[in-house]
Amino acid sequence: MFYKKHLLIVCSLFICIACKDEVKLSFSEINVTTNNNNLVEVNIPNAIGNKAITNQINSAISETVIASLHIGDPDTIASKSIEESITSFNKEFLTFKTDFPKTIEQWDAQIDGEIIFQSPELISIAITSYVNTGGAHGTINITFLNFETETGNLIPNEKLFKDIEGFKKVTETHFYETIKNEDITLDIENFELPANMAYAEDGxxxxxxxxxxxxxxxxxxxxxxxxxxIDSFLHFNSF
Structure with missing residues (x-):
């Protein structure tokens, strides 16, 4: 009887370990397009594994892409999927060509995503978008997304740190070191952290x-x- 109970406990432990293994995530790269799409190229990571977690991650990535392709007021986004947003972008271009038939300007959009950090605690993803809607130049925008590995939840910037003020003081030195040789005039009086921060291999x-x-x-x-x-200021381990 003792042997059977002992065996049951061991089996239970293996089941628990197996369950934990199931929450491990991997990523593939996917290309998203639609019929009659001549303007938009989207290549993004796709999380694979536990559905409850991957749905959170993939939804946040999709929302970022949709926002990047939206033309007009960001509060009026109607597209529910990347495919819808690609179709909408192409329709906007056709409307533009109808309104200005003699224009030679062309539209295009390129959106790429990559995993820049992955650990048992945190995943950081960068989404780079280039969108040209016929102006003097296209616009490049990079968005960092940080996720909790165990839940797939997005991590707000302030939750990345145990001591954000301590982190800010160290960062300020690096910021001014970065721009010291640049011939630029910054439109700021006091140093502020950016909207985009993420974990990477070295920092x-x-x-x-x-x-x-x-x-x-x-x-x-x-x-x-x-x-x-900065390790002492971080909420998540850097390894």
Whole structure:
């Protein structure tokens, strides 16, 4: 009887371990398009594994792509899928051509995503979008998404840190070191953390998109703060 009970406990442990293994995630790259699409190219990560977790991650990625392809007021987004947003983008272009039949301007959009960090605690994904709707130049925008590995929930920036003020002080030094040799005038009086921060292999990446704190000509400002300088401020492990 003792042997049978012992065997039952061992089997239960193996089942628990197996269940934990099921929540491990992997990613594939997918291309999303539609019929009659000549303008938009979308290549993004697709989370595979536990449905409750992967649905959260894939939905957040889709929402970012949809927002990137939306033309007009961001509060009026109607598309419910990437496919709908691609179709809408193409229809907007056809309307533009109808309204301005003599124009030679062309529209296009390229959206790519990549995994920049993955650990048992956290996954960081970068979505890079280039959208050209016939202006003087297209617009490049990069969005970082940080997810809890065990739940798939998006992590707000402030939840990445145990001590965000301590992190900010260290980061400020790196920021001014990054821009010291640049011939730019920043439209800020006091240093502020960017909207986009993410874990990467060597540290925390901080990225200011075009127009976020400086004129268009400045472009994207990006730098990395090494983990060894900031580990004590981070909520998640860097390994």
């Amino acid at each position: 925390i990446i901080l990225l200011y998109n075009t127009y976020e704190i400086a004129p268009y000509a400045t472009g994207i400002i990006e730098f990395t703060v090494p983990f060894e300088e």
